[in-house]
Amino acid sequence: MSLSHGSAGVVAPPKPSKTSYPVQEVESITIRFAGDSGDGMQLAGTQFTNTSALAGNDIATFPDFPAEIRAPAGTLAGVSGYQVHFSSTEIHTPGDILNCLVAMNPAALKTNLRDLEPGGILIVNTDSYGKNDLEKAKYKTDPLEDGTVKGYRLIRVSITKLTREAVKECGLSPREQDRCKNFFALGLVYWMYERSLETTLKWIKEKFGKNPAVLDANTKALKAGYNYGETVEVMPVQYKVAKANIAPGTYRKIMGNDALALGLVAAAHSLNKTLVYSGYPITPASSVLESLADMKRHGVKTLQAEDEIAAIGVAIGASFGGAIGVTGTSGPGICLKSEAIGLAVMTELPLVIIDVQRGGPSTGLPTKTEQADLLQAMFGRNGECPVAIIAPQTPVDCFEIAYEAVRIATQFMCPVFILSDGYLANGAEPWKIPDPAKLPKLQVVHPTGPNSEGWTGPGHEVGEGSASRYLPYKRDEHLARPWAIPGTPGLEHRIGGIEKQDITGNINYEPGNHEHMIETRARKIENISLTIPDLEVFGDADAELLVLGWGGTYGSITTAVDRAQRKGLKVARAHLRYLNPMPKNTEEVLKRFKKILVPELNSGQLLWLLRAKYLVPAKGLNKVQGRPFLISEIETAIASALEND
Amino acid sequence: MSATALPTLTAKDLTSDQEVRWCPGCGDYSILAQMKKALTTVGIPREKIAFVSGIGCSSRFPYYMNTYGFHTIHGRAPTFATGLRLANPELQIWVVTGDGDGMSIGGNHLFHVLRRNIDLKVLMFNNEIYGLTKGQYSPTSRMGTKTKTSPQGSLERPGRPLTFAIGAEATFVARTVDVDVQHLTAMLQRVSAHKGAAFVEIYQNCKIFNDGVFEYATDKSVKADNLLYLEHGKPMIFGKDRNKGIRLVGIHPEVVEIGKDCQIDDLLIHDETNDDPTLAFMLSRMTGPDFPEVVGVLRAVRRPSYEELLAKATEEQIAKKGKATVADLFKAEDIWTVV
Numbered sequence A: 001m002s003l004s005h006g007s008a009g010v011v012a013p014p015k016p017s018k019t020s021y022p023v024q025e026v027e028s029i030t031i032r033f034a035g036d037s038g039d040g041m042q043l044a045g046t047q048f049t050n051t052s053a054l055a056g057n058d059i060a061t062f063p064d065f066p067a068e069i070r071a072p073a074g075t076l077a078g079v080s081g082y083q084v085h086f087s088s089t090e091i092h093t094p095g096d097i098l099n100c101l102v103a104m105n106p107a108a109l110k111t112n113l114r115d116l117e118p119g120g121i122l123i124v125n126t127d128s129y130g131k132n133d134l135e136k137a138k139y140k141t142d143p144l145e146d147g148t149v150k151g152y153r154l155i156r157v158s159i160t161k162l163t164r165e166a167v168k169e170c171g172l173s174p175r176e177q178d179r180c181k182n183f184f185a186l187g188l189v190y191w192m193y194e195r196s197l198e199t200t201l202k203w204i205k206e207k208f209g210k211n212p213a214v215l216d217a218n219t220k221a222l223k224a225g226y227n228y229g230e231t232v233e234v235m236p237v238q239y240k241v242a243k244a245n246i247a248p249g250t251y252r253k254i255m256g257n258d259a260l261a262l263g264l265v266a267a268a269h270s271l272n273k274t275l276v277y278s279g280y281p282i283t284p285a286s287s288v289l290e291s292l293a294d295m296k297r298h299g300v301k302t303l304q305a306e307d308e309i310a311a312i313g314v315a316i317g318a319s320f321g322g323a324i325g326v327t328g329t330s331g332p333g334i335c336l337k338s339e340a341i342g343l344a345v346m347t348e349l350p351l352v353i354i355d356v357q358r359g360g361p362s363t364g365l366p367t368k369t370e371q372a373d374l375l376q377a378m379f380g381r382n383g384e385c386p387v388a389i390i391a392p393q394t395p396v397d398c399f400e401i402a403y404e405a406v407r408i409a410t411q412f413m414c415p416v417f418i419l420s421d422g423y424l425a426n427g428a429e430p431w432k433i434p435d436p437a438k439l440p441k442l443q444v445v446h447p448t449g450p451n452s453e454g455w456t457g458p459g460h461e462v463g464e465g466s467a468s469r470y471l472p473y474k475r476d477e478h479l480a481r482p483w484a485i486p487g488t489p490g491l492e493h494r495i496g497g498i499e500k501q502d503i504t505g506n507i508n509y510e511p512g513n514h515e516h517m518i519e520t521r522a523r524k525i526e527n528i529s530l531t532i533p534d535l536e537v538f539g540d541a542d543a544e545l546l547v548l549g550w551g552g553t554y555g556s557i558t559t560a561v562d563r564a565q566r567k568g569l570k571v572a573r574a575h576l577r578y579l580n581p582m583p584k585n586t587e588e589v590l591k592r593f594k595k596i597l598v599p600e601l602n603s604g605q606l607l608w609l610l611r612a613k614y615l616v617p618a619k620g621l622n623k624v625q626g627r628p629f630l631i632s633e634i635e636t637a638i639a640s641a642l643e644n645d
Numbered sequence B: 001m002s003a004t005a006l007p008t009l010t011a012k013d014l015t016s017d018q019e020v021r022w023c024p025g026c027g028d029y030s031i032l033a034q035m036k037k038a039l040t041t042v043g044i045p046r047e048k049i050a051f052v053s054g055i056g057c058s059s060r061f062p063y064y065m066n067t068y069g070f071h072t073i074h075g076r077a078p079t080f081a082t083g084l085r086l087a088n089p090e091l092q093i094w095v096v097t098g099d100g101d102g103m104s105i106g107g108n109h110l111f112h113v114l115r116r117n118i119d120l121k122v123l124m125f126n127n128e129i130y131g132l133t134k135g136q137y138s139p140t141s142r143m144g145t146k147t148k149t150s151p152q153g154s155l156e157r158p159g160r161p162l163t164f165a166i167g168a169e170a171t172f173v174a175r176t177v178d179v180d181v182q183h184l185t186a187m188l189q190r191v192s193a194h195k196g197a198a199f200v201e202i203y204q205n206c207k208i209f210n211d212g213v214f215e216y217a218t219d220k221s222v223k224a225d226n227l228l229y230l231e232h233g234k235p236m237i238f239g240k241d242r243n244k245g246i247r248l249v250g251i252h253p254e255v256v257e258i259g260k261d262c263q264i265d266d267l268l269i270h271d272e273t274n275d276d277p278t279l280a281f282m283l284s285r286m287t288g289p290d291f292p293e294v295v296g297v298l299r300a301v302r303r304p305s306y307e308e309l310l311a312k313a314t315e316e317q318i319a320k321k322g323k324a325t326v327a328d329l330f331k332a333e334d335i336w337t338v339v
Helices: A040-056 A106-115 A129-137 A159-169 A175-179 A183-190 A198-209 A211-232 A256-271 A288-294 A308-320 A331-347 A375-379 A397-410 A422-426 A511-531 A553-564 A586-592 A607-615 A631-643 B027-039 B057-065 B077-087 B099-105 B108-115 B163-169 B181-193 B278-284 B306-321 B326-331
Strands: A013-018 A024-027 A029-035 A058-062 A079-086 A098-103 A116-125 A153-157 A240-241 A249-255 A274-277 A300-304 A323-329 A352-355 A389-390 A417-423 A428-432 A494-496 A545-550 A571-577 A579-582 A595-600 A620-623 B050-055 B068-069 B091-096 B121-126 B172-177 B198-203 B227-229 B244-249 B252-257 B293-301 B337-339
Touching: A024 A375, A029 A040, A029 A106, A029 A183, A029 A240, A029 B172, A040 A058, A040 A079, A040 A183, A040 A198, A040 A300, A040 A428, A040 A553, A058 A308, A058 A422, A079 A106, A098 A106, A098 B057, A106 A129, A153 A397, A159 A175, A159 A211, A175 A211, A175 A308, A183 A198, A183 A211, A183 A240, A198 A211, A211 A428, A211 A620, A211 B293, A249 A256, A256 A288, A256 A397, A256 A417, A256 A422, A256 A586, A274 A288, A274 A308, A274 B181, A288 B121, A300 A308, A300 A586, A300 B077, A308 A331, A308 A620, A308 B077, A308 B108, A323 A397, A323 A579, A331 A352, A331 A375, A331 A417, A331 B057, A352 A422, A375 A389, A375 A417, A375 A571, A375 A579, A375 A607, A397 A511, A417 A422, A417 A553, A417 A607, A422 A553, A494 B057, A511 A579, A545 A553, A545 A586, A545 A607, A545 A631, A553 A571, A553 A579, A553 A631, A571 B172, A586 A607, A595 A607, A595 B099, A595 B181, A620 A631, A631 B068, B027 B057, B027 B121, B027 B181, B027 B198, B050 B077, B057 B068, B057 B091, B077 B091, B077 B306, B077 B326, B099 B108, B099 B121, B108 B121, B108 B163, B163 B172, B163 B198, B163 B278, B163 B293, B172 B181, B181 B293, B227 B244, B278 B293
Parallel strands: A024 A240, A029 A098, A098 A116, A116 A153, A274 A300, A274 A323, A323 A352, A352 A417, A389 A417, A494 B068, A545 A571, A545 A595, A595 A620, B050 B068, B050 B091, B091 B121, B121 B198, B172 B198, B227 B293
Antiparallel strands: A013 A024, A029 A079, A058 A079, A058 A428, A249 A428, A249 B337, A389 A579, B172 B293, B244 B252
16 A cells, blocks of 8 residues: 555646645545544545546545444444545545545544554544543543654644634624534635635535524634645645546436435436335435435436335335336345345336445344345345346445446336445446437337137136237246236236236146246246346456455445456456346356456355356455455455466 | 226226135125225226235235235235335325234334325225134234134233224224125225325235124124214214114213113214214224224325425425425535546
């Protein structure tokens, strides 16, 4: 790891800025705002991200907050952090190591200092280092004095007092005054990285327009922080990260959950259908429901259900009614939805199930990320109950994955799992806004009349003559059944969870039919592989090692493999977006490599599937700490996999 | 049929090709027959009708109707019906449930679907027993009911479906009896016309596991003394000789003899349109042998349904923010352009 400030790269000599401070250009910076969960750190981080994105940097963010909304102030349990990686080059992760840490209290210092690079900038609010504060953070001595922060560039700022002084004329209570201190800290950091205040000032104006005192105070605090940096010369230089070389286009910042919501809306529009989304509030999936609830004018209907079961029931009922039925949750919610997923498999209705994975089992780590629901999605139902499973690899990819989920669900009449995770859900990056007209056009044809012509198989003898019947389980070339919408004359039919005769859909308990239906449902899901792209391998054809990942580990794996390749290591990478079925060439790809390393934020679930399915000697790199991989962890594993022959 | 005429359905048109598999003598047969009869009179084409059910004997109902049907999972029928309603505002949607399906495993959903006033018609076939699983006590079984799982008699106080429905603010609440075919048909016609979440409890005899539990309400020699037929705007009179009535004393009902204890004018007048559910709640709790049990419409009030409110909220959002395309939606955040 580089010990210099910022990533290794071309570093321009300091040059005078308009304020006559020397400015040092660096390739990229990782900064983390950390403080008490009531300190507004998520807000400060978000604002810094927006400003950096608008300044033309590539960005990646990682919010890290406690499950408790307001744990006792000042305690270790209450620390909330927001990490921003901004760069003049393309980046894939929020960064391993911090170049700058803002620690608003001792608890934030204690829980975050280990991530700060040696020599990194450490900004502390000296007003929160009293005896009480230290005790709450379980410090026996003052870390600012006892050598704990030795080796870092410590910047002591009396943030609380300076903020109070800056806003004292605004007519706020002392408590309200103190709430402005995140803006002071943000202003200071804006100065350090030569950022414009404009985006945040505009945001403050919009957000607090109805509360002039707060608007005024936050504005003053932000400016005071900025001016403090400039006046007091807290740093000998300012750092500048130039614009990234990004493909031309119109961009916005997007988080994974928002991208899921937009992907669903876009797909429903492509099909000219209503999107019905039902969810029950659960971390970290709630924001999908929150976003969609405000999109009524875009043909979206949402229902906050009474529980997880109701949410999926609403979605399946909507699909039966001809809409795009979607439900979203996290792992514990999937447990509750299992029976209904089985019904959707049995009735062969389109359904999208979003699982924004978090640490489990049980309530687990609600706000932390994990990839441990893969086998639950694969197998977590009674009977043999196959579903399609796909996984986004970046926050932006959530858009395409949601769109693709709707495509598969409607084309194959089946439930489709989207396995996102907390890291993707809350992480943000720039999104090149697509032209909706240029997205792949989705199509679905609903039957309008009987489809029994020529049918002489089982069941043809019943009913009002075989020539004029609707056969709800008569399948197309991919084995998908037709989707007749209630309201269509002549196609009245009944579906349900009891095993049914193929073609007619009538209740049927015959042993041979049951086995046929089990096989047919499985083959239908396998047929999805006929419509998805091959697994793509990046790297030399003669690489010895393949690093194969899935889901939100994409950024860390990609960066680690790129670095290893630059060092000349014989390593390639591939990433599975389709987990069930896997791309047709998966086995061929796996058998091409002598060694396979599968990094996962679980104890080896994809690994288990690959070994069971393809009998390959793949090995796992597993981390189950509620945190994403560091790039360095994967780099180390690559090196050691190639060493151990 | 001409394009403008109302569709004229016959019961046969509404009969599916599936063999009905309820036990001989089951009360469900009568309900099925009256349902078909009622639907031939309401002027709705069969493709615009859907039946959604959960699990249990009653929940096989959709298979026997030649309409759209969805036999779902235990207790959850109201949720599927809610989704169907959101997707398809034009359908008439019936939810068929039982006392186990609706009051036990699905009690939660029943509460919420009524509270939200989703435009659905919930029929609870109450036989006070688990039939399909072969005779365990249900949440509406009376205390002391001896079953396989309550060999010494049920220790549980039974839930009261109508009281529950009124507590959940259902906008239409009624009760009827499986073999009282005219009343049953009339109730089904009434509920068909209601807009909003409707709940009908149907006393239904399980011939095999709980035979005769509603005999007091079906036996012609005693039922007039045990049932009070509610009629909107009419005094509450019952009894073989039509000489008994219900009077309100303080906040409690009292059975009185007309001419002896009081005059007709002193009796409670039924007002099913009262937005205040207090009296309907009281009526729903009247139980034998001290009181007659009410049948008929306890409550029928008009409140906007969830779908109507959703449609209104959508219009308001369009009025406030304007119609927008997906392209606009994508750009709803701060954007920047790279050239």
